[in-house]
Amino acid sequence: MVDAFTVENIAPLLRVENLKTHYSIKKGVFSRNVGSIKAVDGVDFHINPGETLGLVGESGCGKSTVGKTLVGLERATAGNVFFDNKDILSGSGSEMKKVRRDLQIIFQDPYSSLNPRKRVKDILEEPIRVHRIVEPQLVSKRVDELLELVGLPRAFKNRYPHEFSGGQRQRIGIARALSLNPKLIICDEPVSALDVSIQAQILNLLKDLQKELNLTFLFIAHGLGAVKYISDRIAVMYLGKIVEIAKTEEIFMNPQHPYTKALLSAYPIPNPELRSKERIIISGDVPNPSNLQKGCNFYSRCPLAKSICRDEEPLLKGEKHPVACFAVNDEKKWNAGIRL
Amino acid sequence: MPVVETKKRKELNPNQHQHDKQEILHNLEKEESYFRIIAKRFLNHKLAVIGLIVLFLIMLVAIFAPFIATKDPYQINAAFGAPPSAEYWLGTDLVGRDVFSRILYASRVSLMVGFGSVLIYTVIGTIIGAVSGYFGGRVDMIFMRITDVFMSFPQLMVILVVVSIFGPSLLNIIVILGVLGWPSVARLVRGSVLSLKEVDFVKSAVVLGISTPRILFSHILPNVMAPLLVHATFGIAAAIIIEASLSYLGMGVQPPISSWGNMLTDAQSITVISSQPWLWIPPGIMIVITVLAINFVGDGLRDALDPKMTN
Amino acid sequence: MASYIMRRLLIAIPVLIGVTIFNFIIINMAPGNPVEMFVNPDATPAQIELEKERMGLNDPMVIQYFRWMNSLLHGDLGYSYSTYEPVTQVLLERMGPTLLLMGLALFFGLLIAIPIGILSATKQYSKLDYATTGFSFLGISIPHFFLGLGAIYIFSVQLQLLPTGGMMTLGSGGGFVDRVEHLILPVFVLATGIAGKKIRYVRASMLDVLGQDYLRTARAKGLREFVVTNKHALKNALIPIITVIGLEIPLLIGGAVITEQVFQWPGMGLLTIQSIMSRDYPTLMAINLLTAVIVLVANFATDILYSVADPRIKNN
Numbered sequence: 001m002v003d004a005f006t007v008e009n010i011a012p013l014l015r016v017e018n019l020k021t022h023y024s025i026k027k028g029v030f031s032r033n034v035g036s037i038k039a040v041d042g043v044d045f046h047i048n049p050g051e052t053l054g055l056v057g058e059s060g061c062g063k064s065t066v067g068k069t070l071v072g073l074e075r076a077t078a079g080n081v082f083f084d085n086k087d088i089l090s091g092s093g094s095e096m097k098k099v100r101r102d103l104q105i106i107f108q109d110p111y112s113s114l115n116p117r118k119r120v121k122d123i124l125e126e127p128i129r130v131h132r133i134v135e136p137q138l139v140s141k142r143v144d145e146l147l148e149l150v151g152l153p154r155a156f157k158n159r160y161p162h163e164f165s166g167g168q169r170q171r172i173g174i175a176r177a178l179s180l181n182p183k184l185i186i187c188d189e190p191v192s193a194l195d196v197s198i199q200a201q202i203l204n205l206l207k208d209l210q211k212e213l214n215l216t217f218l219f220i221a222h223g224l225g226a227v228k229y230i231s232d233r234i235a236v237m238y239l240g241k242i243v244e245i246a247k248t249e250e251i252f253m254n255p256q257h258p259y260t261k262a263l264l265s266a267y268p269i270p271n272p273e274l275r276s277k278e279r280i281i282i283s284g285d286v287p288n289p290s291n292l293q294k295g296c297n298f299y300s301r302c303p304l305a306k307s308i309c310r311d312e313e314p315l316l317k318g319e320k321h322p323v324a325c326f327a328v329n330d331e332k333k334w335n336a337g338i339r340l
Numbered sequence: 341m342p343v344v345e346t347k348k349r350k351e352l353n354p355n356q357h358q359h360d361k362q363e364i365l366h367n368l369e370k371e372e373s374y375f376r377i378i379a380k381r382f383l384n385h386k387l388a389v390i391g392l393i394v395l396f397l398i399m400l401v402a403i404f405a406p407f408i409a410t411k412d413p414y415q416i417n418a419a420f421g422a423p424p425s426a427e428y429w430l431g432t433d434l435v436g437r438d439v440f441s442r443i444l445y446a447s448r449v450s451l452m453v454g455f456g457s458v459l460i461y462t463v464i465g466t467i468i469g470a471v472s473g474y475f476g477g478r479v480d481m482i483f484m485r486i487t488d489v490f491m492s493f494p495q496l497m498v499i500l501v502v503v504s505i506f507g508p509s510l511l512n513i514i515v516i517l518g519v520l521g522w523p524s525v526a527r528l529v530r531g532s533v534l535s536l537k538e539v540d541f542v543k544s545a546v547v548l549g550i551s552t553p554r555i556l557f558s559h560i561l562p563n564v565m566a567p568l569l570v571h572a573t574f575g576i577a578a579a580i581i582i583e584a585s586l587s588y589l590g591m592g593v594q595p596p597i598s599s600w601g602n603m604l605t606d607a608q609s610i611t612v613i614s615s616q617p618w619l620w621i622p623p624g625i626m627i628v629i630t631v632l633a634i635n636f637v638g639d640g641l642r643d644a645l646d647p648k649m650t651n
Numbered sequence: 652m653a654s655y656i657m658r659r660l661l662i663a664i665p666v667l668i669g670v671t672i673f674n675f676i677i678i679n680m681a682p683g684n685p686v687e688m689f690v691n692p693d694a695t696p697a698q699i700e701l702e703k704e705r706m707g708l709n710d711p712m713v714i715q716y717f718r719w720m721n722s723l724l725h726g727d728l729g730y731s732y733s734t735y736e737p738v739t740q741v742l743l744e745r746m747g748p749t750l751l752l753m754g755l756a757l758f759f760g761l762l763i764a765i766p767i768g769i770l771s772a773t774k775q776y777s778k779l780d781y782a783t784t785g786f787s788f789l790g791i792s793i794p795h796f797f798l799g800l801g802a803i804y805i806f807s808v809q810l811q812l813l814p815t816g817g818m819m820t821l822g823s824g825g826g827f828v829d830r831v832e833h834l835i836l837p838v839f840v841l842a843t844g845i846a847g848k849k850i851r852y853v854r855a856s857m858l859d860v861l862g863q864d865y866l867r868t869a870r871a872k873g874l875r876e877f878v879v880t881n882k883h884a885l886k887n888a889l890i891p892i893i894t895v896i897g898l899e900i901p902l903l904i905g906g907a908v909i910t911e912q913v914f915q916w917p918g919m920g921l922l923t924i925q926s927i928m929s930r931d932y933p934t935l936m937a938i939n940l941l942t943a944v945i946v947l948v949a950n951f952a953t954d955i956l957y958s959v960a961d962p963r964i965k966n967n
């Protein structure tokens with residue numbers, strides 16, 4: 001159990017400050033930029049070594065974009081990312097490439113994530129050889145180790161991806177992510193494409209690997225179900241912004257943001273006390289991320305919204321349990337909002 | 341590793357849970373390698389198999405022409421335009437050369453032009469298409485406009501003009517067809533690269549720090565091979581027809597070297613058409629057989645390689 | 652929609668300019684120059700040089716290109732090296748016969764391909780289907796010149812039914828029947844090529860549509876198979892077929908060159924061959940340019956048609 005006191009004394013492995021990633025929309029005769037999709041729009045969080053941070057939110061809220069930006073697959077529009085105390089967004093050159101190897105990603109779809117024309121052996125050997133992780137004559141042994149780590153028999157290494165089930169493929173994807181001995185792995189919905197019975201196996205595998213290899217995870221998921229089991233803390237994302245971060249049990253027992261509450265209402269909670277408390281069912285559509293109004297992004301769907309929420313943007317505030325909502329953070333403003 | 345073994349068996353047991361369709365398919369194919377599946381599908385296509393056998397025979401003829409030929413194809417004999425006989429199986433042409441032997445040797449020209457030019461333009465087109473698709477942006481824009489320019493000219497027209505400038509010869513035909521044929525390949529490869537670079541296994545290679553050339557050549561291009569192979573096969577057939585047409589017009593391979601096309605040049609005279617059919621019907625039939633065989637092979641390859649076509 | 656058309660037009664302009672540059676470069680690689688063609692044979696080298704200077708042939712290539720473009724935009728394509736007539740005039744004379752030939756070939760090619768392709772798709776794996784496939788492969792595998800010679804051999808030489816070539820019987824004045832008789836064989840040859848290519852396309856497109864869900868629903872609702880095929884499927888299969896006709900133009904032009912040569916049809920194809928034989932580069936350049944423009948326009952029309960038929964394209 002990591003408490004507030006120790007948190008301050010551990011240097012975070014990853015620190016993300018005001019990260020923005022916008023996709024430009026091109027249109028018309030000259031492919032003009034006619035606007036942008038603010039997929040990630042000012043996100044702050046940190047992850048401590050050995051910790052798992054869950055990142056949840058509805059489809060399209062920008063979770064994958066956060067992950068892709070962190071591993072360099074998308075270019076950040078603004079902000080800083082410190083990994084191992086190095087600024088990995090502004091840095092470049094061969095040293096930066098080396099740092100980036102410590103940051104890997106596991107994708108959601110076990111079918112498109114493995115090259116169908118390569119055998120398992122080739123898939124795992126390539127990064128090891130390219131970066132000379134071990135002596136050439138030890139590469140094959142290293143591949144065996146990796147397979148063993150993810151619970152696959154060595155004999156599988158001469159097979160092609162299509163010879164495996166979804167769960168097995170995901171194991172191969174995990175082995176590949178481990179091949180460069182990374183410190184942090186971004187798991188982008190690694191189990192949501194799998195059968196329910198296999199999901200647990202993969203989650204257990206990830207947990208075991210974390211302990212064994214002292215890994216740190218950013219674990220992305222749609223719903224709270226999968227992250228609850230694996231996360232130490234959970235960040236809730238809505239339309240490009242983080243609206244609440246807290247320890248897992250805090251989020252489940254004491255959710256603050258109306259959106260988090262809504263997510264919990266959608267999730268069958270075993271705790272009857274909480275179940276009866278407040279069930280928030282949100283209605284209305286997710287606003288178009290290319291056409292966001294000022295004010296709170298959740299305004300159009302929020303059952304607690306007041307006029308102030310339309311004009312001002314709530315900031316993520318709080319030490320132990322940051323929340324971005326006027327109703328929670330700013331009693332005075334809130335009351336003023338009611339009066340208006 | 342007994343634990344792992346049971347885990348594996350559990351996962352593979354199809355009764356235990358509902359795999360999605362793809363997964364079932366993959367399990368069924370478990371024992372077969374990719375190549376064997378393709379081969380099996382190809383062998384189911386009867387016309388393609390026949391085409392492959394015919395093509396193989398024609399290749400043998402081309403290689404062993406000197407041993408099969410009954411006469412020297414360049415030797416001018418006493419009889420001009422003689423009808424078929426025991427001596428000259430398919431008669432002699434207007435200068436007195438043995439038509440049968442010339443047909444055998446001409447297979448070399450057709451195959452050289454077909455394979456040679458397609459090889460050249462496939463390499464050029466693949467490089468241009470891959471660079472264009474992978475890097476995108478301005479490079480892509482410029483390459484694609486150049487491709488549009490090339491594709492605006494009806495192919496035979498440009499080839500005729502260029503041949504008229506550089507002069508007709510076997511080598512020139514191969515090079516000209518090779519240099520002018522790349523745009524369609526470039527488009528094909530670019531399209532595949534564009535979609536492949538968004539696929540997760542390419543992205544994971546990027547994250548693993550694999551270099552761009554390596555990603556292009558080792559991850560992306562092998563996955564473009566299937567449509568490329570089909571395209572190239574049909575391309576060989578098309579190149580053989582173009583060479584024959586050019587040679588027929590006198591703009592291709594020049595006598596005394598024989599090509600099926602230039603053997604038909606004499607048939608531009610109505611007397612030859614009506615009274616010496618042995619001069620032009622056999623080489624014409626050879627073109628049709630060869631091209632047909634290659635087109636069948638192409639069709640079989642397309643059915644075998646296109647996963648949507650599995651019945 | 653308007654924005655899409657504008658966008659396509661603006662892309663077409665650099666391509667068109669590229670076409671003229673490419674054409675200019677090719678022709679300038681050609682050996683010989685106009686002076687040698689026009690000046691009288693016993694002119695001294697000094698006189699030739701003077702004439703070259705006067706015609707601007709010693710100017711930098713870029714200047715020559717712009718001068719050429721300028722006259723091109725004024726409809727001046729220069730003079731033919733072989734007949735000394737203005738190229739524009741020569742082209743105009745030859746255009747009619749070629750358009751007639753190509754138009755008829757396209758019409759009859761589709762007239763054969765569409766019904767046969769559809770029939771073949773509705774009776775997939777039947778004897779008819781295999782026969783159709785065989786025919787279409789034969790159609791794309793026979794070179795135009797061989798099919799033409801074969802047609803002449805059978806219909807003109809053996810059966811004595813049709814003329815061997817030309818546009819009309821010389822000296823007869825060319826009545827309607829006579830002209831039609833001269834058209835039959837060349838149109839047959841070109842149309843066979845088109846039909847061979849299109850049958851497979853029609854069949855595939857029809858199979859595609861027949862496999863779609865809404866048709867299964869229509870069938871399940873008890874609509875007779877015939878009605879299904881004809882009304883629902885046909886409409887959806889024909890859209891892609893009609894819209895990609897424009898893409899056949901380059902091949903059609905190539906086929907026309909050979910076919911016109913075989914049948915001595917006095918169109919642009921035959922003119923091409925004649926110009927190549929006589930090294931008449933101004934004419935050749937003009938033909939090349941004209942065909943490229945036709946192809947560009949056809950592609951443009953295809954794109955627009957396709958985007959009208961399939962609204963998904965527009966937004967891209």
Ligand SMILES: Nc1ncnc2c1ncn2[C@@H]1O[C@H](COP(=O)(O)OP(=O)(O)OP(=O)(O)O)[C@@H](O)[C@H]1O
Binds near residue numbers: 057061066289
């Ligand atoms: N390459 C791109 N170009 C333009 N817009 C994009 C691109 N990728 C994602 N987007 C948009 O950015 C927003 C966030 O997408 P992202 O994939 O990050 O969402 P997500 O939270 O991972 O959703 P999901 O749960 O469906 O995976 C969406 O509105 C999406 O449409």
Ligand code: SF4
Binds near residue numbers: 258298306309325
């Ligand atoms: S700030 Fe206002 S609109 Fe936004 S979540 Fe809080 S109460 Fe709802």
Ligand SMILES: [Mg+2]
Binds near residue numbers: 063064065188
């Ligand atoms: Mg995602």
